[in-house]
Amino acid sequence: MSSAQKNLSQVEGSNIPNGKGMRIGIVLSEWNSEITGALFDGAVKTLVENGVSKDDVIITTVPGSFELTLGSQFLCEDKSIDAVIALGCVIQGETRHFDFICDAVAQGITNVSLKYNKPVIFGLLTPNTMQQAQDRAGGKHGNKGDEAAVTALKMVALKKGL
Numbered sequence: 001m002s003s004a005q006k007n008l009s010q011v012e013g014s015n016i017p018n019g020k021g022m023r024i025g026i027v028l029s030e031w032n033s034e035i036t037g038a039l040f041d042g043a044v045k046t047l048v049e050n051g052v053s054k055d056d057v058i059i060t061t062v063p064g065s066f067e068l069t070l071g072s073q074f075l076c077e078d079k080s081i082d083a084v085i086a087l088g089c090v091i092q093g094e095t096r097h098f099d100f101i102c103d104a105v106a107q108g109i110t111n112v113s114l115k116y117n118k119p120v121i122f123g124l125l126t127p128n129t130m131q132q133a134q135d136r137a138g139g140k141h142g143n144k145g146d147e148a149a150v151t152a153l154k155m156v157a158l159k160k161g162l
């Protein structure tokens with residue numbers, strides 16, 4: 001579903017599990033830092049608003065989105081971390097670089113998630129333009145960092161409840 005039609009952080013707002021006691025890793029790409037910084041701020045704010053202690057948010061940065069997979073794996077190796085949120089932004093260019101990075105991250109973090117049996121949340125923006133990125137990083141389509149945080153809380157609660 002396109003994010004123009006659905007802002008998950010608003011739609012699912014009433015149903016967010018309390019994150020008290022959860023430890024959440026965030027891996028943040030330095031490329032397009034104006035965007036990834038906004039995603040990060042949204043994710044941390046949402047985690048803290050929903051009961052996660054700031055001390056339980058473990059942050060690491062990687063040079064670009066391609067490195068989000070390995071950064072996620074480093075965080076997953078820490079047994080105390082319940083879930084990882086991977087945040088990046090790849091803007092469509094004129095070459096196939098975009099496709100290679102996006103495909104690699106999607107596949108990579110899926111593999112890490114399954115290998116460690118932990119939620120690794122796909123917080124990678126893949127817009128055509130910088131404007132589309134801004135619209136989804138605190139602009140008119142909300143903040144996908146918030147949505148990634150909500151997804152992390154839901155997946156940790158799901159696992160703890162099983």
Ligand code: DLZ
Pocket residue numbers: 029031032063064065066067088089090091097101
């Ligand atoms: C090289 C590159 C390019 C062209 N574009 C982006 C981008 O839009 N967003 C992003 O997060 N990273 C980009 N990178 C860097 C790659 O993700 C990666 O860091 C390098 O290819 C080194 O592995």
